[in-house]
Amino acid sequence: MPNKDQEKVIQINLPVLRERTGSVIRGVSNFTTMTIRIPQAFWPVAKLLANNEHITRDQLALSLDQLFASLYEHPLNEQSRALTRVLRKYKLIPNEDTTENLIRFVVGQVVNRSPIEVPESIVNEFWSFFHELLSAPELKGLIELNLEIVRLVLRTYEPLIVELVNRLKDIRQANQEGLSDMGRKVSVLRRDLVILRRQIKAIRYIKPFLQTDPKDFSTQAQIVAKMVREFGPLFIKMAQVAAANADFLPDEIASELEVFQQDVDPMTPEEVNEAFLDCFGKLPTDIYFQFAVDKPLKSGSIGSVYLTKKAVIDDDGLERLQPVIVKVARHNLEREFQMGNLAIELMLVSSQFWAPHSKLLPFLHALSDQVKEFTRGFEQELNFEDEAMIQRRFARRASQAQVWHVPDVYLATNRILEMEYVDDAVSIKQAIRDLQGRQRRKFQRTLGENFLYTLLEHIFIYNELHGDLHPGNIMVSPDAELHLIDWGNTVNMQGKWGLVRDYLISVLVADTDRLADMLIDMSTLPDQNRARRDQIVERLSETLKRREVAPLTNDVLPTLWREGLPGLHRRMQTSMQLMSNTYQLGIVIRSDYLHLSRSFVAMAGAYMNIYDGLPTSVMLRDTLKSVVLFPINLGLTRLSHGLDRLRGNELDYLT
Incomplete structure (x- = not known):
């Protein structure tokens, strides 16, 4: 028991003890708090x-x-x-x-x-x-x-x-980008597999096509149309080229393929929204007014076209809604084309097993290589920024013309193209169908003159042609003026005139020796093909004979007179068809010449489409007239344009 003195000491030191105890507790608390904060620091x-x-x-x-x-x-x-x-x-x-x-x-x-x-x-x-x-x-x-x-x-x-x-x-x-790049490549492989499976599945239609009656063109046409739709963009492009020159095809097949010039299955709303999010990070409805993603104006192999409205500020500083055309590219088109090539090659290689003929192999290899060259020209159309550059170039040229026009481009990304809307232009067929009798014939002939003038101006003045001017890419106004659309690619004529001229002359006169030299010079392997020149000449002679194209020697005029317009037409057709079908000769034509042929075929098909229902003699007479008068009409157009600019400058000066 503590005595009284000890109790007194305890009582005296108790406040000090309490103070020290509190100080220790506070110190420990502060220490604990600050220690916890160290990792946070x-x-x-x-x-x-x-x-x-x-x-x-x-x-x-x-x-x-x-x-x-x-x-x-x-x-x-x-x-x-x-x-x-x-x-x-x-x-x-x-x-x-x-x-x-x-x-x-x-x-x-x-x-x-x-x-x-x-x-x-x-x-x-x-x-x-x-x-x-x-x-x-x-x-x-x-x-x-x-x-x-x-x-x-x-x-x-x-x-x-x-x-x-x-x-x-x-x-x-770098490591993260490498891993991401590997991930993207793996995802590309997965998507490619989906595309390839669909395309290979579409090739199944070849067997029933070959099993049909050779004369049953109606059934064949239905099978071809199903295969083209299921295969996708590459076959649709090929179908458009084939339809552009329907004279080479039975009417039933030409009619089925003609659909692909006018319209194909549209993009889904999800695909359209994805394209806008990819380019702008926004939905189309956030940029435009009345943009109906499920109701395109037109759809093609590359994408879908929409009519919508955009807010703009006019010259008076007032905001108004302006109609515009918006073209949206389909997703993964480059892979579609690449996988399309692969699917065709697989088909051609596998065909050796169900048709194992030694003579067939060179033909199949040449056909495969020709498809690759053919596809190379299509790949130019896949980037809308390149298309916008071409379209703007021709729009500037069209400002000096009176009978042909090109819509202005307002905005362009790799998958979105915004351009001018022309409200009074329709397709060639619709424009002609809406007219009757004498008025219809007059409209057709005026339209034909304007079309041929446009082609001659492009060829001889600009040395550059629209790469795919089939009827679906030509809109027509009520006064027969042309509005040319879809400028995915063009054909440059620089340095090609000599070969093209000699080629056409060689086919027209059926000079197989000269024709063989022209085709060899335009081929991808001229040296190898020159070594087999005699074989090519022999095959060409057989081909021209089969198409009833006889050589023209000293009796050129009597022969042409005897053959008449059908004979001349047949010779022109043969010149176009040979360049596209040279794989039958084991020759692969270079991409630029192949697409020049494609361009000529498309334009010839559109020109004949304009004269649908009129006698061939009328078309030939108008053609000769337009060619002869072209220099005069060109001079008058340039003079009129110059006077218009002069009047505009005077008006600006007076105001």
């Missing part, structure tokens, strides 16, 4: 390292200052040795006795928390340097766990740290 540094952007020295210095500010606030920082013992006790640093312990702790925390994997060689180099630094006798006793020393060292090497961190970020970014 590393967050600014970790956050700086976490993103892919390069860091600067100022950013690194600021984050380190924030880190050390938290360390400075720790209650145990007053005495470095005491701090060392406490940090050891709570296992915040390794159980060692020098400044290296704290630095290892700081560096280790940064390295462990860094989203960037820091190579071990860099860490080892740092410690080698630090060991040499601490071995200096002048520093002994001065750096026993001093945060100021640690911060001083780090500040000195901030530029090097920044350089190393940024380099590590670059490495990480």
